[in-house]
Amino acid sequence: MxxxxxxxxxxxxxxxxxxxxxxxxxxxxxxxxxxxxxxxxxxxxxxxxxxxxxxxxxxxxxxxxxxxxxxxxxxxxxxxxxxxxxxxxxxxxxxxxxxxxxxxxxxxxxxxxxxxxxxxxxxxxxxxxxxxxxxxxxxxxxxxxxxRIVEMATQQVEQRVANALLRLINQTGRKVEGGIEIDFPITRQDLSEMTATTLHTVSRLLSAWEKQGLVSSRRKRITVTDPHRLVLMCRGGVPT
Amino acid sequence: MxxxxxxxxxxxxxxxxxxxxxxxxxxxxxxxxxxxxxxxxxxxxxxxxxxxxxxxxxxxxxxxxxxxxxxxxxxxxxxxxxxxxxxxxxxxxxxxxxxxxxxxxxxxxxxxxxxxxxxxxxxxxxxxxxxxxxxxxxxxxxxxxxxRIVEMATQQVEQRVANALLRLINQTGRKVEGGIEIDFPITRQDLSEMTATTLHTVSRLLSAWEKQGLVSSRRKRITVTDPHRLVLMCRGGVPT
DNA sequence: TGAGAAGTTTGTGCCACCGCAAACTTCGTC
DNA sequence: GACGAAGTTTGCGGTGGCACAAACTTCTCA
Incomplete structure (x- = not known):
């Protein structure tokens, strides 16, 4: 407009x-x-x-x-x-x-x-x-x-969100100190609409990951600090 | 082979x-x-x-x-x-x-x-x-x-299976007495792999629909007898 | 015609995830 | 710098549909 x-x-x-x-x-x-x-x-x-x-x-x-x-x-x-x-x-x-x-x-x-x-x-x-x-x-x-179809059909929410994040930093990632940031403003709501879940669940996941040092996030900004461990996350198993 | x-x-x-x-x-x-x-x-x-x-x-x-x-x-x-x-x-x-x-x-x-x-x-x-x-x-x-992505992201299993059936009879339907049959052999397992669910759930759904007169099925064959009510099924609401 | 394979039905328990709700934080703006 | 809007966090209860299990039916082929 x-x-x-x-x-x-x-x-x-x-x-x-x-x-x-x-x-x-x-x-x-x-x-x-x-x-x-x-x-x-x-x-x-x-x-x-x-x-x-x-x-x-x-x-x-x-x-x-x-x-x-x-x-x-x-x-x-x-x-x-x-x-x-x-x-x-x-x-x-x-x-x-x-x-x-x-x-x-x-x-x-x-x-x-x-x-x-x-x-x-x-x-x-x-x-x-x-x-x-x-x-x-x-x-x-x-x-x-x-x-995405395969993911949604076979993976749990946690893995789907991890995948979505990885895809985003691969395609639109920008290197910053301490990790790779998604290069545009993105909300939990957006992420939930990409992964067929709710913003609440995404919020919980990000909070948990932040505590574990996998990501760090501010309002509308997400930085992946440990891509490698996030990749592991995609394949199921809950880490320690 | x-x-x-x-x-x-x-x-x-x-x-x-x-x-x-x-x-x-x-x-x-x-x-x-x-x-x-x-x-x-x-x-x-x-x-x-x-x-x-x-x-x-x-x-x-x-x-x-x-x-x-x-x-x-x-x-x-x-x-x-x-x-x-x-x-x-x-x-x-x-x-x-x-x-x-x-x-x-x-x-x-x-x-x-x-x-x-x-x-x-x-x-x-x-x-x-x-x-x-x-x-x-x-x-x-x-x-x-x-x-399919939109469906899987927004719809319940019941609606997804209904959608899958409708798509199949639209694209590959063959008119038979009493309805429209899917023109090739298809198992519950197949249907579950199309809708991101399990064969058990599909089986239950088909049984329920058969009781309600929406479909009739034999081994590896499915006939939709009341496409119209199946369409309603896609949009949520449980009928009587 | 009978044995095995393939496909289907049905029951039971459980848990990942959603829905709802409410408080909190950050940002933009007048 | 105070107000409102937008975005985020967190708690809690309910449930859809999955996992597991077992019996049943229908086909195939010898």
Whole structure:
């Protein structure tokens, strides 16, 4: 709802030159692509698009984090995925859809590029490596979802939360003194929506882990101080 | 393990002419494609490929059903998906992978075509509509998985099993007297592996539903006699 | 036709986790 | 710097559905 912007001053080619779907392109081509893009700077917690809406644009996250979620008929939220910067999202066309299959919300401040969906086929046809790289990240996301299904089907809450934390620090971790911190604000509630449990249970688990020196957390911030022991946690056994 | 066959007598073009990824092609092109294919006839419960194996071939299911599953480190099985005839599967290349992300097993007797993965890029480049249709089914499967995640995160066992049944009769249902039957042999165990519960719980549920006239079942066979009331079941409330 | 395998049903006890509730802490803002 | 909103912690009771166990039924194949 809040802060939008049109085509900002002028985007530098280096913005995209190292980003997988565009990394094989010449400077000239990246220029073309950037000239077609709109830029927006969004605050935390802003919806980029809603599930079911006609897929009119596709997006590239330049900075920040995006949370992909779905909302059930009864109003419960389920977080499907977090997307780090440098990835495309909202690429409904890539999977033959004309509406977005889920809602995307910023998990932090974010900068996003976007293009009208009608140029999608051009991108695929014209830019070498674009399609390939796109489908590679799609495959990764698919694999991740698959893993989550297996986890939810076979693991206990404790292990699921541990897994979720590890995945977060792997994908979006930032090294700080004393451990690895999740690079965006995240609440117990969020974590519970990622692991199919309640914020109460997550809170209890984090408190326990904090006492054991596995993690340390403040409001909306979580730092994993002992990833190794957290990995052990994923495979069942309660440590001493 | 059991029954294999090489290129059988001679496949008829009509086999593929109505199957989405090939439906836009000319007879000549379908001939080409068929001439490159191997055919196999498989019994029930035979593995087509295993998770993690190098993705050397991709497949088209001509008849029967395929079950896509994963096995955890502790040996538990989780069924991710059932694939009905007329769909491609094992298309690792489409998502930028060079190993299969899951195991595929026949859920019934089945007839499958297959091609070496190296012709994949040719297929995409040469055959109009092939890529598009492929990604459409990919999108559907992604959506299904997404739905399962949401279900497992928000619903009770009873609702999840009801949902699983409904999905099965939607996708693979066969009309019989007195209801719609799932078109391939399926055990309580299978159903429990699809819904993250135990075979005991599934058995109890089915027994209860049978008493209420919602379903009727025999060994390895399930018929939904009152789909409408089963739909109600999905949304919580216990009926009279 | 009979023995074993595979699949199903049913009972009982128990515990991990949720639901509810209430107090507490941290942050933003006027 | 005080108020309210947002986020967190903690206690307690209840219960859904799992684990374990055992009998039963239906198929298969010799």
């Amino acid at each position: 809040s802060d939008t912007a049109k085509t900002l001053p002028r985007l530098d080619e280096s913005l995209l030159s190292h980003v997988p779907p565009f990394s094989k392109l010449e400077k000239r081509q990246i220029r073309e692509i950037l000239d077609m893009a709109s830029v927006r700077r969004l605050g935390e917690g802003v919806a980029v698009f809603e599930e079911g809406a006609p897929a009119e644009r596709f997006y590239m996250l330049l900075d920040g984090y995006i949370r992909v979620m779905r909302i059930t008929a009864t109003g419960e939220q389920v977080i499907a995925l977090h997307i780090p910067s440098g990835q495309l999202f909202g690429i409904a066309k890539a999977i033959g859809r004309d509406t977005y299959p889920a809602t995307s919300v910023t998990a932090s401040e974010a900068i996003i590029l976007s293009w009208p969906m009608r140029v999608w086929d051009d991108f695929v046809a014209r830019y070498d490596g674009f399609a390939t790289e796109t489908y590679k990240t799609l495959g990764q996301r698919l694999g991740e979802m698959n893993n | 059991s029954d294999t066959a090489k290129t059988l007598p001679r496949l008829d073009e009509s086999l593929l002419s109505h199957v989405p990824p090939f439906s836009k092609l000319e007879k000549r092109q379908i001939r080409e494609i068929l001439d490159m294919a191997s055919v196999r006839r498989l019994g029930e419960g035979v593995a087509v490929f295993e998770e993690g194996a190098p993705a050397e071939r991709f497949y088209m299911l001509l008849d029967g059903y395929i079950r896509v599953m994963r096995i955890t480190a502790t040996g538990e099985q989780v069924i991710a998906l059932h694939i009905p005839s007329g769909q491609l599967f094992g298309i690792a290349k489409a998502i930028g992978r060079d190993t299969y992300p899951a195991t595929s097993v026949t859920a019934s007797e089945a007839i499958i075509l297959s091609w070496p993965m190296r012709v994949w890029d040719d297929f995409v480049a040469r055959y109009d509509g092939f890529a598009t249709e492929t990604y459409k089914t990919l999108g559907q499967r992604l959506g299904e998985m997404n739905n």
